[in-house]
Amino acid sequence: MMTDIHQYLAELDDIPGTRVYTAARARKGYHLNQFCMSLMKPENRARWKADEAAYLADWPLTDDQRAAVLARDYNRLLDLGGNIYFLAKVFSTDGLSFVQAVSTMTGMSVADYQAMMLAGGRSPQGVRSIREGN
Amino acid sequence: MARITNGLATSHVPAIGVAMDLGKTDEPYWQPLFAGYDWTRQWLAQTKPDVIILVYNDHASAFDMKIIPTFAIGCGERFKPADEGWGPRPVPDVIGHPELAWHIAQSLILDEFDMTIINEMDVDHGLTVPLSACFGALPEWPAKVIPLAVNVVTYPPPTGNRCWALGEAIARAVASFPEDLNVQVWGTGGMSHQIQGPRAGLINREWDNRFLDGMVGDSDHLRRIPHIEYLRETGSEGIEMVMWLIMRGALGPATRALHRHYHVPASNTAVGHIILEPVT
Numbered sequence: 001m002m003t004d005i006h007q008y009l010a011e012l013d014d015i016p017g018t019r020v021y022t023a024a025r026a027r028k029g030y031h032l033n034q035f036c037m038s039l040m041k042p043e044n045r046a047r048w049k050a051d052e053a054a055y056l057a058d059w060p061l062t063d064d065q066r067a068a069v070l071a072r073d074y075n076r077l078l079d080l081g082g083n084i085y086f087l088a089k090v091f092s093t094d095g096l097s098f099v100q101a102v103s104t105m106t107g108m109s110v111a112d113y114q115a116m117m118l119a120g121g122r123s124p125q126g127v128r129s130i131r132e133g134n
Numbered sequence: 135m136a137r138i139t140n141g142l143a144t145s146h147v148p149a150i151g152v153a154m155d156l157g158k159t160d161e162p163y164w165q166p167l168f169a170g171y172d173w174t175r176q177w178l179a180q181t182k183p184d185v186i187i188l189v190y191n192d193h194a195s196a197f198d199m200k201i202i203p204t205f206a207i208g209c210g211e212r213f214k215p216a217d218e219g220w221g222p223r224p225v226p227d228v229i230g231h232p233e234l235a236w237h238i239a240q241s242l243i244l245d246e247f248d249m250t251i252i253n254e255m256d257v258d259h260g261l262t263v264p265l266s267a268c269f270g271a272l273p274e275w276p277a278k279v280i281p282l283a284v285n286v287v288t289y290p291p292p293t294g295n296r297c298w299a300l301g302e303a304i305a306r307a308v309a310s311f312p313e314d315l316n317v318q319v320w321g322t323g324g325m326s327h328q329i330q331g332p333r334a335g336l337i338n339r340e341w342d343n344r345f346l347d348g349m350v351g352d353s354d355h356l357r358r359i360p361h362i363e364y365l366r367e368t369g370s371e372g373i374e375m376v377m378w379l380i381m382r383g384a385l386g387p388a389t390r391a392l393h394r395h396y397h398v399p400a401s402n403t404a405v406g407h408i409i410l411e412p413v414t
Contacts, residue, residue: 003293003360011362012289017333018370022289030199037198040219075331084330085194085287092219098148099401102334113335117399121326121337128366 016127019078029081032069035059036086039093048093074105136234136311138304138319140181141381141389141410142174143349144267146190146322148259149401151223154266170395170407174268177393177409182276183318185231187238187304188261189282189380190322193218195258202288203250205300207242208257208281209235216256225262225271231278234311238280241307247300257281264322267407277318286323286374290361294376298357301383308384321381323374325396326367327403336369337404343396345375349408350391353382371403381410388413 012020019025026033035056038044048055056066068076069090077087091101103113116122128134150167153159159168195216197203210230215222242249261281269276282304285291292300301319308317325342328334348356356379364373382389395407 008290008361012365015333015365015370017331018328018365019331020289020365020370021287026199026288033194033199037194040195040217045219078330083194083287086199089194089219097401098329102329102402105330106332106334116335117337117402120339120398121404122328122333122335124336124338124341124367127333127336 014130016130021083025078025081026083027081029065029083031060032065032077032080032082033086035061035069036082036089039089045093072104074101078105136185136308136313136315136317138308138317138384139183139411140318140392141321141385142268142318142408143321143324143378143381143410144264144407145324145400145403145405146260146263147400147403147405148218148263150405151225151259151263151266154271155224167397167400167405168267170397170405171267173393174407174409175270178268178276182316184315185234185278185280185317187280187282187308187317187319187384188264188322189284189320189377190257190260190264191286191374191377192283193258193260193287196255197283199288202285203283204285204292205247206250206252206283207235207239208252208255208283209239210253210255213255213257213261213279213281215262216258218258222256223259223262225266226274228257228261228265228275228279228281231280234308234313234315234317235280237311238304238307241310242300242303245303245306247303252281252283255281260322264320268320282380284377284380286376291373291376293361294359294379295357297376297379298383301380301385304380305384305386319381319384321378323377324368324372325375325404325406326369327371328369329371329402331370333369335402337398338368338372339396339398339404341367342404342406346394346396346406346408349378349382349410350389352388356382385410385412386414
């Protein structure tokens, strides 16, 4: 039986602390994610590191997206259509691991986040659904 | 005739590849994870698959936002390890099996699975980490590999039921290939992980282990798990587990487990690994 797309999408927005990479986000973040992808090339990484603002000027991003990239505000970038696998090109260029970069989105220090992971990770209890509060 | 002898599933966490490439596998953090692959390496050395159909997802390496294939099959002669932003992994090139890959691609299209055909692409950690974890560090991979890339990044990914049906169609395609080949299907990705947003770090050991339990036997209930359940219960990146169902679908009505391993954490992720054989 075909799933109703509106109901499907509404459920994706009902997960606490999570931005599912839907078509709406993919459209909003198209140039942002393609900018991130450009950092896969060593010569582009060198230009980016030399002058981030000048490099960004070549990309049709919104002012909010530019500011969030420069601030490395990853939660904001997710809201503005960024996808984590693309944003990873930015934090990898900064020399950060996934754990280091991901912890910045949780409000925890890297050490506290790593300790949580070693202790078995974050429990799903209470963070499954905004509506159900479970 | 070619035949599918076994299925294997494993997580494909990039940090596993980094730990191997930097010689850290004996460190206390990594040792318990790699211990779960010792059995696998011996078993693979004995069973000697000729070809592995390796189901994985690309992580913004070969595919960017320009083109997003839901199901894509690698029909090329060889695939190089991708530069994911810190240089390519120092692992061998992946050697394809164009004849079998094209046979599968043609058969799948006639069987109403409209595959994207890829002749050239680099393969990222999603494909090379399972090879490293399961074979170890080798000068060349001991089997040919047919990459089968699934979109699980941009929503919606394919449903679990569709993945299962694709696996069944792959099994039909392999069975009609005239050469005598020992073919394995590997499903990769998962288990619990979320690497974005304030909920990052979510791990659900109970759910993951129920999923591993479910891979054994008829597994029929697994094909009806909706996307939202993977996301709520196992984190936003837990959705990768739909790819395991392509492998499971390819094994037929019933399976038994030969080996199973579960470990938390590798970086942000719960690592699950299981080896299955069809029960006829």
